[in-house]
Amino acid sequence: MKISRSAVGFALFGVLTSSLMAQGSIASWGSDGFGQVTDTPPGTGFVQVAGGGDHSLALRADGSIVSWGNDIWGQVSNTPPGTGFVKVAGGVVHSLALRADGSIASWGYDLYGQVTDTPPGTGFVQVAGGGHHSLALRADGSIASWGWDEWNQVSNTPPGTGFVQVAGGAAHSLALRADGSIVSWGYDDQGQVSGTPPGTGFLQVAGGVIHSLALRADGSIVSWGDDSQGQVSNTPPGTGFLQLAGGKWHSLALRADGSIASWGDDFANQVTDTPPGTGFVQVAGGGLHSLALVGGGNCNVVFCDTDADNLGDVTLSTCDCSGGSIMLSLSTPFSKQFTYPLVGLGTTAVSPTGVSELCLAGSTIGRYNKDAGAISAAGTFSIDLLNASSAPGGGVPTIGGALCNGNTWRFQYWHRDGMNPSRFSKGISGLIN
Known part of the structure; x- marks a missing residue:
């Protein structure tokens, strides 16, 4: 199986917002076929957003989760109730959340064990969603992966400790080491693995469907992999970026002044409708939609x-x-x-x-x-x-x-x-x- 434009959608996590909106509110734009934009919850009090293929998630300050958009596999209706959650992440048609006790909740599409194979126990500090697979980082710096493994995105997960962040693409994955170097594994048709930049000095990694991004310590961005929609060649130059997020075939970056840069596929206006202004505190990419968390300034x-x-x-x-x-x-x-x-x-x-x-x-x-x-x-x-x-x-x-x-x-x-x-x-x- 080859990953094509029609095969999957994807999203990751990011963070920040516009001075015209209230602190802790959500901005959404792009594809709205399943209400990804129009059903965005109003109000304030949100502290993180995440995108899935055609659905989205948000974490409230009280530790509760709200989901909206495509619900064909229970990505919305099976969202766990209650509070006590500290992070959310989206896959194409499944979702994950990290509890305050370090345990993981998963829900949605489960054909490849994205839900049932979720590792039990506590001690996890980050979760990330890929296409039909998931990743989690343990407190000891080791990585757990589960779900779809056709391209060894699970079985080739690097062993050992010393990792500080994980990210998922459609059928590839990335991890950042404590020394600032990057390791990638899984599907490599467009060089999303073999094109991984060498060296150290990186602060964050993010994955799109078949492209990847990394943030350098100087605030500059490097992209690699599929460039069919300008995901690589249109990467904004310069420094001053704080956070990255990958969508399906588009990418987003948050600048230090709280403004947002978007580039790549613009089929659903996920680039041209990027909200102007400053004051954003997080960005997240969905399949053909994007999200940003609005703050009352450069907050969090x-x-x-x-x-x-x-x-x-x-x-x-x-x-x-x-x-x-x-x-x-x-x-x-x-x-x-x-x-x-x-x-x-x-x-x-x-x-x-x-x-x-x-x-x-x-x-x-x-x-x-x-x-x-x-x-x-x-x-x-x-x-x-x-x-x-x-x-x-x-x-x-x-x-x-x-x-x-x-x-x-x-x-x-x-x-x-x-x-x-x-x-x-x-x-x-x-x-x-």
Whole structure:
């Protein structure tokens, strides 16, 4: 079987948004044959979006999931209820979600075991959907793959540890190593495996149907594989990009100023209808549609996630001080251990080299009391940056009200793993007004 334009659709994940829309709302554009655009949920309070072939998913701040679009295989109607989810991902006609306890939920099309072969247990920190296969990254840096294996996209999954991100294409997969190098495997008809760029210095990988993308540490983009729709040759030059996403035969990138670049296939206007403006905080690609998460500025920009030892996702509920509350939340594989948040200025950070190194490096200028509070049994912890009494340990950062003066701040949590050495979470930045 050869993967053709009519065979599959695909999507991955991304992040950011436009100043004309409310914080935490969703923008969708492109193909609308199954309501991928018109059925986009209104309102705010969303923290991540993901695209499938003809369906989409979004994660709410309360940890619940909403799905819409094509439901022929239960991609929408079988969406798991309840809260406690921390990540969502889409395949062509199946979906995945990561729970706060590190376990995985899968639903939708199951012909190749995309659902029934989902690995049990906890300890996972990321999920990704391919065409009819899926991937998950464990906390120890190893990779699990399951589902369709006709092109060895499962059986050739690289062994060992040291991986920090996974991504899926239609019948190929990618993984980023802690040293910033990339490994690809599976279907290679258009060089999506053999054309993988060598060397180190990469920060993120993303997959389209039969093309791939990677983000370099300098903020530039490299694309390879199928170029029939300009997915490779029309890759935007220059630096200043923060995040990438692959669609079916199109791609998206988020710039540091919160604007979106799209290129490649434009059959359903997934390129020409890309929303203008800045303030986006995440992008995601579907089959012939795209999504973006809207924020009140450059909010929740992940800048430190390439070290497998830096465990725990950090999110800001908003970057707008006008409501009188900004919740800084942590989701980690660990529970019931003490934690405290750190605050620094700017968006640039050193690449951490171990569990004792801080993404904020030497620019940490504010911190809450060490024992700000205990992580819950579900692995979560939140404090209000604008309310000193929100943490049991009390104490606002030494920066005080300067948070609300239009600066870009960086945030990271320190937490403990039982009696083991202390760890740091991933790092995020947000422009706070």
